[in-house]
Every structure is written in C-alpha cells, then in structure tokens.
Amino acid sequence: MTKSLSICMVSDFFYPAMGGVESHLYNNSQCLMQRGHKVVIITHAHGNRRGVRYLAGGLKVYYIPALIVYSNASLPTFFCTFPIFRQIFIREQVDIVHGHQAFSTFCHEAILHARSMGLKTVFTDHSLLGFGDASGIFINKLLKFTLSDVHHAICVSHTSKENTVLRAALEPQQVSVIPNAIIAEQFEPDPGARDPSWITIVVLSRLVYRKGIDLLVAAVPRICKQYPRVRFLIGGDGPKRIDLEQMREQHLLQDRVELLGSVKAADVRRVLVRGDIFLNTSLTEAFCIAIVEAAACGLLVVSTKVGGVPEVLPRYMITFAVPEEDEVVGALGVAIGRVGTRDAHPELSPMHFHGQVKKMYSWHNVAERTERVYFKIADAEEPPLIERFRKYYGCGLVAGKLFCLVAAVDFLIGVVLAWLWPKEQIEIARQFNNDRYRMEISNKSE
Structure with a gap:
C-alpha cells in the first residue's frame, strides 16, 4: 500500500x-x-x-x-x-x-x-x-x-x-x-453540430496581447476576403475585445465574425464542435491545453510555433505558423484546403483525432x-x-x-x-470521508 x-x-x-x-x-x-x-x-x-x-x-x-x-x-x-x-x-x-x-x-x-x-x-x-x-x-x-x-x-x-x-x-x-x-470523455466530437454551409474557424482565448490577438485582428479580414465560405467563432474576454469589435465594424463582418464573450468551462465543447478549424495565435505558450481540447473534439489545429506548442500534438493534427500576419493567413489557407479532404483520409477523421488524444493525455x-x-x-x-x-x-x-x-x-x-x-x-480539521461520499453518490445515481 x-x-x-x-x-x-x-x-x-x-x-x-x-x-x-x-x-x-x-x-x-x-x-x-x-x-x-x-x-x-x-x-x-x-x-x-x-x-x-x-x-x-x-x-x-x-x-x-x-x-x-x-x-x-x-x-x-x-x-x-x-x-x-x-x-x-x-x-x-x-x-x-x-x-x-x-x-x-x-x-x-x-x-x-x-x-x-x-x-x-x-x-x-x-x-x-x-x-x-x-x-x-x-x-x-x-x-x-x-x-x-x-x-x-x-x-x-x-x-x-x-x-x-x-x-x-x-x-x-x-x-x-x-x-x-484533459478529460477526453468531455470532448467527444459531434459532426452534426457544425453547419455544412460554412467552414468555421474557432478561437477560444483570453483576449490579451500575449495571446496574439493583434495577429488575429489582422488575419480575420484577409481570410474572410479570400474565402467567402469561412466564418469565425471567437470566445473569450479581455482588453483586446474592443479591437476585435472595431475590426468587425470596420470591415462589415457582423454576419461572419461572432464574438461569444466569456465562455464557461461547461460550454467549451459546445463551442468547439461547431467548428472545423481551431486557431491559436499565442506569442508565448508553455503548453496550450486549448489545442488539445480542440483536437479531442476533432478540429484541425492551426497554431503559432512558439514555446512548447510543437511538443503537444502530432504533425498531422496541426499546422504551424511563425507569429506573423502573412504566416498565419497562409497556415489557415492550408488548413481550409485540408477540411475538404478529411472524408478521403481516415487519419484526419474527428473520431481518429479524439482516440489519439485520449491515448496521449490523461x-x-x-x-x-x-x-x-x-x-x-x-x-x-x-x-x-x-x-x-x-x-x-x-x-x-x-x-x-x-x-x-x-x-x-x-x-x-x-x-x-x-x-x-x-x-x-490548533484544532486539527476533520478528515473528509471519500469512501462514504462515493457510496452516497453511487446510491443517488441508482
């Protein structure tokens, strides 16, 4: 013992x-x-x-x-x-x-x-x-x-x-x-949740400078101009949100850029499964758990090649970009092209992504x-x-x-x-009875 x-x-x-x-x-x-x-x-x-x-x-x-x-x-x-x-x-x-x-x-x-x-x-x-x-x-x-x-x-x-x-x-x-x-069971893919008439790019991040939101602001209008079927779902809050709102107003992208605001942990999967591609524009990152959650939900990942990010996912799941505007736009273009070929490549299927991530992270x-x-x-x-x-x-x-x-x-x-x-x-705190807690939870579920 x-x-x-x-x-x-x-x-x-x-x-x-x-x-x-x-x-x-x-x-x-x-x-x-x-x-x-x-x-x-x-x-x-x-x-x-x-x-x-x-x-x-x-x-x-x-x-x-x-x-x-x-x-x-x-x-x-x-x-x-x-x-x-x-x-x-x-x-x-x-x-x-x-x-x-x-x-x-x-x-x-x-x-x-x-x-x-x-x-x-x-x-x-x-x-x-x-x-x-x-x-x-x-x-x-x-x-x-x-x-x-x-x-x-x-x-x-x-x-x-x-x-x-x-x-x-x-x-x-x-x-x-x-x-x-991650708890992989909480990030099951749901192919029926996405809108087939759009290619949806999801961003879930704190809207701060360190997360590369300036790169995102610069890249979104260019991607929307080059790819008419692309839209963005952006979740998160922070001081850079006003820059995203101004960009959306300036380029008249209200129908293609949805700002979700702060997203609760329980709602993260619900947002991710609506997408085809997950975008991370961080300028520095030790690990980036968000890209693991996205891959578990079956999304192709595009990320800046910074810090420990290259260690996180296999190369077939992720496309890297130097943290520069042109590079991010180019990497998104590659990922958008791959979305249309997923049905022909079993290794790119959402369920395969989920199974691989489940094996890697526990x-x-x-x-x-x-x-x-x-x-x-x-x-x-x-x-x-x-x-x-x-x-x-x-x-x-x-x-x-x-x-x-x-x-x-x-x-x-x-x-x-x-x-x-x-x-x-000093009084010693009473020990919480975990065995009794689990038994009561089990009895309630029955």
Whole structure:
C-alpha cells in the first residue's frame, strides 16, 4: 500500500476564474485524491466566494481575502499571510506544499512560509518568460529566490523546463516535465453540430496581447476576403475585445465574425464542435491545453510555433505558423484546403483525432507522475538553516543579501507565531470521508 500524503496546492489562479492553471489544479487534485491522498487548495477570494468551500469529491478550498492588483494576482505582502497559512498547514496536517505559476503571489509566499516551517515544497511553472524586459527580469529574480530552496520543480513541457532552468539557474535533474491533460470523455466530437454551409474557424482565448490577438485582428479580414465560405467563432474576454469589435465594424463582418464573450468551462465543447478549424495565435505558450481540447473534439489545429506548442500534438493534427500576419493567413489557407479532404483520409477523421488524444493525455497519468515527485522528496532530510541561507546568498551580490534577510525575518516570525499560537492548541480539521461520499453518490445515481 502506498503512503498517503497531505498536500496543499497554492495559487492565485483557481475556479471560479477560468484558465489552464485553474483546470490543472482542479483535475490533478481530484486524481490525487482518488489515489488516496488528502488535497486542499489555497487561493484568494473571488467576489462573494470566500472562506472554506468543498468542491466535488471532497476537494477543500480555502478562499482567503486579498487585494487583487493585476491579472487576478494578489498584492504581495511578504509576511502578512504567514499566520493564516501556518494555521491551515497545521490544521490540515500538510506534508507537502505545492505552488503553481510564477505570476502567483500566494504561490511564492506559501513556499517561503512552508520552508520556514520545515515543510517539503514543490513548484510547477506553467508559463514562459523572456530575459530582456523589465517584467521578465523581475519575475526571474523572484523565481530564483523561490526555487533556491524548493525541493523539486515541475514544468509542463521540455521547452518550459529549459526556460525555467535558465531563469532560475537550477540543476536540470531538479526539474521534471509533466504535461497538462484533459478529460477526453468531455470532448467527444459531434459532426452534426457544425453547419455544412460554412467552414468555421474557432478561437477560444483570453483576449490579451500575449495571446496574439493583434495577429488575429489582422488575419480575420484577409481570410474572410479570400474565402467567402469561412466564418469565425471567437470566445473569450479581455482588453483586446474592443479591437476585435472595431475590426468587425470596420470591415462589415457582423454576419461572419461572432464574438461569444466569456465562455464557461461547461460550454467549451459546445463551442468547439461547431467548428472545423481551431486557431491559436499565442506569442508565448508553455503548453496550450486549448489545442488539445480542440483536437479531442476533432478540429484541425492551426497554431503559432512558439514555446512548447510543437511538443503537444502530432504533425498531422496541426499546422504551424511563425507569429506573423502573412504566416498565419497562409497556415489557415492550408488548413481550409485540408477540411475538404478529411472524408478521403481516415487519419484526419474527428473520431481518429479524439482516440489519439485520449491515448496521449490523461489526468490519471499526470497524477501518478506527480505522486512520484512527492514520494521522492517526502523523506528527504531537512537541511540546517544555515544551508538555506547559503542557497539564498548565491542569488546575487545585492539580491542574495536581501533574500537572506527576508528568509531570516520570515523564520523569526515563524518562531513568534509558534510561541503565540502553539501547534498543540490548533484544532486539527476533520478528515473528509471519500469512501462514504462515493457510496452516497453511487446510491443517488441508482
């Protein structure tokens, strides 16, 4: 029998917000619980959703009030979250703290506090960052601080691993590659849902600069002009939506470009099965789970060749383009030509696409590989405090000293908190009975 662990996932990015990180957290946690582990999630409050909530399968989520500053990330407070994080870690008898996403303030703070308490830590990086812009330099230095004292790191693609190893100056053997996945059963093709009088191109994305919406704005009018039978379904919301609306008005494409706005997770398949081609115009992408969902629904995929995208799908499922306007238009033209030949090529049929994606990506496989990482570090010997300071000191002439100071202050705060609220006086949370939950669900379904 494998050892049961208590795992705390931490990120600013979780439901009800939508995205790849949110999906990864939820589905990986559910599969880890099915493997016998206890999983709780810490995130910031979303509107009226605050306090403790239970999701399907007994997944416990702590929604902590916090000030949101940018792109759903909370305001950095360094030490202010330590008291509540410590309470949760002790109440839930946490063995491993697993932070997600370099842009998440809660992730970095939770890992810092967990290390001050002597807990094991894991970090998963879901993004790619550059080295030449101000934001990239700042996040890279922050990541270097966090990963200097983390037990193991996970990346969602080999390209992402190379990027993280360079950004944080890590040893490659300290980083594992575990991709994202989907629940393939939720993305069954439905040939009857598409309109045969149109070739429909679907876009589902956050409408922000990083997702290449400027490329989309430039390409849509050219494609509509060259191919009279083509129309676009564009789902998602963000600051770039106004650019799409202006483009549609300027070129009189109201009948051929449908803007769906924000699309709920439960409605993603319903939108995808209406299409023939899925378009991704991202300028940077570590994995891109959206193209996997589209391929599972049987769509031909056109994507910019950036980051870890070339690792995701077989070449017969996807057409690549350099992230330039002419290249995107050309790649869409190739895909539009392939749509008419799908009936003559069984390997291009929607059901074949679905079957192949189902074999390649499974959350159960992701959970099993993540579990191996946990077991690898669970019994690792805890280094002395001075060794932690040596790791931080190596982060730079000035930054190293600052990082040592932050770690020292956090450790001292932990000592004070242990004196004010001794561990023995903190009530341990009751264990959720998963077996009883499954039995009740089974009885209701019968």
